[in-house]
Amino acid sequence: xxxxxxxxxxxxxxxxxxxxxxxxxxxxxxxxxxxxxxxxxxxxxxxxxxxxxxxxxxxxxxxxxxxxxxxxxxxxxxxxxxxxxxxxxxxxxxxxxxxxxxxxxxxxxxxxxxxxxxxxxxxxxxxxxxxxxxxxxxxxxxxxxxxxxxxxxxxxxxxxxxxxxxxxxxxxxxxxxxxxxxxxxxxxxxxxxxxxxxxxxxxxxxxxxxxxxxxxxxxxxxxxxxxxxxxxxxxxxxxxxxxxxxxxxxxxxxxxxxxxxxxxxxxxxxxxxxxxxxxxx
Amino acid sequence: xxxxxxxxxxxxxxxxxxxxxxxxxxxxxxxxxxxxxxxxxxxxxxxxxxxxxxxxxxxxxxxxxxxxxxxxxxxxxxxxxxxxxxxxxxxxxxxxxxxxxxxxxxxxxxxxxxxxxxxxxxxxxxxxxxxxxxxxxxxxxxxxxxxxxxxxxxxxxxxxxxxxxxxxxxxxxxxxxxxxxxxxxxxxxxxxxxxxxxxxxxxxxxxxxxxxxxxxxxxxxxxxxxxxxxxxxxxxxxxxxxxxxxxxxxxxxxxxxxxxxxxxxxxxxxxxxxxxxxxxxxxxxxxxxxxxxxxxxxxxxxxxxxxxxxxxxxxxxxxxxxxxxxxxxxxxxxxxxxxxxxxxxxxxxxxxxxxxxxxxxxxxxxxxxxxxxxxxxxxxxxxxxxxxxxxxxxxxxxxxxxxxxxxxxxxxxxxxxxxxxxxxxxxxxxxxxxxxxxxxxxxxxxxxxxxxxxxxxxxxxxxxxxxxxxxxxxxxxxxxxxxxxxxxxxxxxxxxxxxxxxxxxxx
Numbered sequence: 160x161x162x163x164x165x166x167x168x169x170x171x172x173x174x175x176x177x178x179x180x181x182x183x184x185x186x187x188x189x190x191x192x193x194x195x196x197x198x199x200x201x202x203x204x205x206x207x208x209x210x211x212x213x214x215x216x217x218x219x220x221x222x223x224x225x226x227x228x229x230x231x232x233x234x235x236x237x238x239x240x241x242x243x244x245x246x247x248x249x250x251x252x253x254x255x256x257x258x259x260x261x262x263x264x265x266x267x268x269x270x271x272x273x274x275x276x277x278x279x280x281x282x283x284x285x286x287x288x289x290x291x292x293x294x295x296x297x298x299x300x301x302x303x304x305x306x307x308x309x310x311x312x313x314x315x316x317x318x319x320x321x322x323x324x325x326x327x328x329x330x331x332x333x334x335x336x337x338x339x340x341x342x343x344x345x346x347x348x349x350x351x352x353x354x355x356x357x358x359x360x361x362x363x364x365x366x367x368x369x370x371x372x373x374x375x376x377x378x379x380x381x382x383x384x385x386x387x388x389x390x391x392x393x394x395x396x397x398x399x400x401x402x403x404x405x406x407x408x409x410x411x412x413x414x415x416x417x418x419x420x421x422x423x424x425x426x427x428x429x430x431x432x433x434x435x436x437x438x439x440x
Numbered sequence: 441x442x443x444x445x446x447x448x449x450x451x452x453x454x455x456x457x458x459x460x461x462x463x464x465x466x467x468x469x470x471x472x473x474x475x476x477x478x479x480x481x482x483x484x485x486x487x488x489x490x491x492x493x494x495x496x497x498x499x500x501x502x503x504x505x506x507x508x509x510x511x512x513x514x515x516x517x518x519x520x521x522x523x524x525x526x527x528x529x530x531x532x533x534x535x536x537x538x539x540x541x542x543x544x545x546x547x548x549x550x551x552x553x554x555x556x557x558x559x560x561x562x563x564x565x566x567x568x569x570x571x572x573x574x575x576x577x578x579x580x581x582x583x584x585x586x587x588x589x590x591x592x593x594x595x596x597x598x599x600x601x602x603x604x605x606x607x608x609x610x611x612x613x614x615x616x617x618x619x620x621x622x623x624x625x626x627x628x629x630x631x632x633x634x635x636x637x638x639x640x641x642x643x644x645x646x647x648x649x650x651x652x653x654x655x656x657x658x659x660x661x662x663x664x665x666x667x668x669x670x671x672x673x674x675x676x677x678x679x680x681x682x683x684x685x686x687x688x689x690x691x692x693x694x695x696x697x698x699x700x701x702x703x704x705x706x707x708x709x710x711x712x713x714x715x716x717x718x719x720x721x722x723x724x725x726x727x728x729x730x731x732x733x734x735x736x737x738x739x740x741x742x743x744x745x746x747x748x749x750x751x752x753x754x755x756x757x758x759x760x761x762x763x764x765x766x767x768x769x770x771x772x773x774x775x776x777x778x779x780x781x782x783x784x785x786x787x788x789x790x791x792x793x794x795x796x797x798x799x800x801x802x803x804x805x806x807x808x809x810x811x812x813x814x815x816x817x818x819x820x821x822x823x824x825x826x827x828x829x830x831x832x833x834x835x836x837x838x839x840x841x842x843x844x845x846x847x848x849x850x851x852x853x854x855x856x857x858x859x860x861x862x863x864x865x866x867x868x869x870x871x872x873x874x875x876x877x878x879x880x881x882x883x884x885x886x887x888x889x890x891x892x893x894x895x896x897x898x899x900x901x902x903x904x905x906x907x908x909x910x911x912x913x914x915x916x917x918x919x920x921x922x923x924x925x926x927x928x929x930x931x932x933x934x935x936x937x938x939x940x941x942x943x944x945x946x947x
Contacts, residue, residue, distance in 0.1 A: 378686055438894055
């Protein structure tokens with residue numbers, strides 16, 4: 160369960176060292192776009208050494224290079240250990256994810272890993288959006304990140320402040336994830352100084368059904384967490400709903416004049432579950 | 441001799457006995473020194489030196505309200521150098537990189553003793569290397585006026601940079617082409633120095649508001665320029681954008697809120713550093729969300745606090761020093777922007793403003809396992825700061841919070857023992873870092889209050905161990921045996937000694 164996922168370049172020792180300081184639920188150590196071709200080897204090796212020396216007490220996601228790049232195989236060989244939790248796969252298509260799934264199974268067996276590595280596909284091609292229903296069904300897939308910058312490039316459209324150009328992909332990805340009971344993770348907001356814009360964008364994503372948002376700057380994390388956390392009012396109301404449901408086992412009842420029935424009780428359970436996960440209770 | 445913190449006290453000095461020791465003593469005040477001179481205006485500094493008979497062994501004082509824009513101290517000390525005057529005691533509230541010419545005067549023996557509340561630049565380096573022949577006494581903003589009014593620091597001539605003045609000797613820092621704001625640190629000099637000279641580049645017929653009063657002033661030296669107004673702005677008076685600094689600031693604000701100190705009528709001081717100002721900004725958010733209004737903020741004032749005053753979030757500012765030009769403008773026109781002296785700000789015997797603070801946010805170059813704080817030297821022992829109001833506010837405030845990352849440039853901030861104690865751990869309650877918040881075990885009330893807090897509360901030792909995992913354990917720095925300076929606590933006792941550095945470190 161996540162609210163915020165913070166990108167950290169894999170070749171920056173200072174940023175790696177403080178990766179666990181911020182309140183991000185997950186960190187995404189990037190070996191792909193943030194790393195120049197010249198630095199691919201050193202980023203991979205630095206990330207591996209860092210994780211071996213300083214275990215991170217939160218979900219560690221590695222964004223590897225794309226499956227058709229010459230770096231992909233070596234990324235996996237070196238980086239997949241018990242020190243990581245999840246692989247993020249760029250420009251993911253269903254066949255790529257299945258190939259990654261097979262490779263991970265092989266590595267897990269060879270290295271005798273104690274955990275099953277999860278996969279977050281990065282949906283950033285128009286054709287990936289169109290097959291999102293297939294992507295979310297693959298068992299190892301634990302969430303989907305929408306990558307709006309590459310997607311806009313693929314669509315040959317400009318990114319705008321209100322993100323109207325990605326409205327359809329956003330809605331489709333969110334709905335598909337909800338249907339598959341996995342997390343839809345929203346694209347990062349790239350204007351790092353525009354906090355009001357970030358909050359507005361995150362709230363809109365939340366209204367579409369996204370459960371989390373990727374961050375490209377540590378200063379974005381607390382605001383994203385705030386948007387995707389249940390509010391104090393929601394938590395208080397949900398507690399009352401759950402309390403009421405215990406004593407009204409026969410069906411609907413009312414709180415403050417509102418009818419409380421099964422869907423509201425289920426929603427209250429989800430809110431309390433998230434509140435507990437994020438230490439809000 | 442050792443003091444109660446087991447720190448070295450050179451012969452002839454009083455050892456520190458505790459932060460409340462001053463309460464066992466009565467305030468002692470010498471008579472104010474009133475001028476009898478009626479013809480005050482002079483434009484020739486050489487003639488002024490002749491009239492004042494400034495010679496070997498004199499104590500000359502200066503304030504630092506023009507900060508890095510000050511030219512008055514340089515101008516006067518150039519005359520000292522030109523005349524070959526030796527053994528001057530320099531009593532400056534602050535010495536900045538702008539005053540680097542002092543270094544050569546120390547090496548040449550023109551200046552042999554120094555009192556200061558803050559030193560950076562080359563002056564600190566040459567003192568650390570042992571070139572000052574006599575004593576360096578590092579005072580606090582409250583300790584300095586206390587020592588002047590008690591007659592311990594005897595000033596022969598006070599040179600008071602005054603951005604506007606009249607021929608009678610009235611003046612202030614609020615007007616004139618180089619207005620630098622409130623002149624709080626110089627008031628004790630004005631009252632008690634044997635001779636007082638205001639130095640101005642704006643002589644007018646009549647000054648209406650007089651922070652500097654004519655009756656105390658002997659001469660008014662008119663010069664082409666007292667410096668550059670723009671130099672008062674320090675590079676650190678903006679809210680930090682550094683994510684670590686912001687994380688620390690947010691946690692500090694949450695701690696203060698959870699401690700129950702953000703209520704209607706509360707008071708605060710945060711300093712002008714980027715992280716400290718960020719704390720103020722998070723506190724401001726809490727105030728707005730809960731419709732809370734503060735009674736006052738104090739200390740060096742920045743535009744951030746001016747904006748809070750204008751927004752009605754703070755009733756009053758008690759300003760001893762302006763850190764930027766917005767603060768200067770506000771002090772000039774806003775009656776709730778109160779102008780105070782350093783004595784009223786922090787002198788332990790003057791019922792100071794600091795005693796009414798609910799919380800203060802302070803920085804540290806080092807903090808040790810006993811919560812002692814060093815802001816006087818670097819970890820390598822070079823003098824590059826000073827208490828200013830650090831130990832004054834730490835003692836006065838109900839809650840003293842140090843905000844600092846656990847390491848700076850790969851050097852851990854937490855030490856087993858700090859290189860030099862500026863502020864005793866007895867007065868430091870909490871350390872907020874990016875990796876957790878440590879509460880001083882002396883504050884068992886806070887430890888109890890925060891035992892179920894969602895904030896990450898850890899022991900300072902645990903923070904040190906976490907930091908060492910990243911930095912390794914640094915080797916202890918070795919010093920020469922010679923004491924090059926002492927840190928004087930606000931009551932006049934010596935809290936620590938500063939030893940000569942062993943090597944010539946580069947600044």
